[in-house]
Amino acid sequence: MRLHTTTTGQGERHIGLVHGLGADGETWRPLVDRLLAAGDHTVTTLDLRGHGASDRSASYRLDDFADDVVSAFPTGLDAVVGHSLGGSVLVRAVERLRPARAVYLDPGFGLALPTTGLGGRLFWAVPQLTMGVAGALQARRGARTRAGYAPEIRASLDHAHEQFDQRMALGVFRDVAFHPVAVEAPAVPSTIVLSDDSPSVLPDALATRLESVGWELRRLPGVHHDMHLEAPDRTYEVVRDLL
Numbered sequence: 001m002r003l004h005t006t007t008t009g010q011g012e013r014h015i016g017l018v019h020g021l022g023a024d025g026e027t028w029r030p031l032v033d034r035l036l037a038a039g040d041h042t043v044t045t046l047d048l049r050g051h052g053a054s055d056r057s058a059s060y061r062l063d064d065f066a067d068d069v070v071s072a073f074p075t076g077l078d079a080v081v082g083h084s085l086g087g088s089v090l091v092r093a094v095e096r097l098r099p100a101r102a103v104y105l106d107p108g109f110g111l112a113l114p115t116t117g118l119g120g121r122l123f124w125a126v127p128q129l130t131m132g133v134a135g136a137l138q139a140r141r142g143a144r145t146r147a148g149y150a151p152e153i154r155a156s157l158d159h160a161h162e163q164f165d166q167r168m169a170l171g172v173f174r175d176v177a178f179h180p181v182a183v184e185a186p187a188v189p190s191t192i193v194l195s196d197d198s199p200s201v202l203p204d205a206l207a208t209r210l211e212s213v214g215w216e217l218r219r220l221p222g223v224h225h226d227m228h229l230e231a232p233d234r235t236y237e238v239v240r241d242l243l
Helices: 025-037 062-072 085-097 117-125 127-146 151-163 166-178 204-212 232-242
Strands: 004-008 013-018 041-047 079-083 102-105 190-194 216-219
Touching: 004 025, 013 025, 013 085, 025 041, 025 151, 025 232, 062 085, 062 166, 079 085, 079 232, 085 102, 085 166, 102 232, 117 127, 127 166, 190 204, 190 232, 204 216
Parallel strands: 013 041, 013 079, 079 102, 102 190, 190 216
Antiparallel strands: 004 041
């Protein structure tokens, strides 16, 4: 699938950004603005299938998302940054993209949802109900954080949500939950940046195992999952340091 992409800036360092579930390329604006202000970056954002201005699809498997990203980005970028679902997608595309560095912001590498035993069978027997309850609780917590965002950021998120094909949500969550990232050395130099909410998308035990095989871990204490929106200056400083 051909994705909608936007490239801005004329700097020598070319960075790709992959957004999370329910977002789009424009929701990267706070980070993009800071990268462009530095004067030495070119930044390409994209809208994943079913998001933003990209087409809807009958299939929303993680492998489909990854294939799209490989087609949308050139190989050999200076860095690619993925947030949440974007991290789940990037890790499946990075070996083909071969950027100089990959940066994962609270990546969806292994959801804290039951997948085995009686608990797993019960949870996924009626996922519309169980995920609905979990989603409502998460939305309530997120609303308090979002209330502190700048008005233009809230407007950008609302616009992305309006365009988002919500039919994909359950399938995406199932795919991530049942197919956590393999514990193996990263294909390219890779850093995971974790927020206070990270255990819900990357359990601590899995993060520790990834660190043991060569992944770098960094933490941004005091911020929540959408770190690039809640704390764009701190997120930029981490990304800039890695570049």
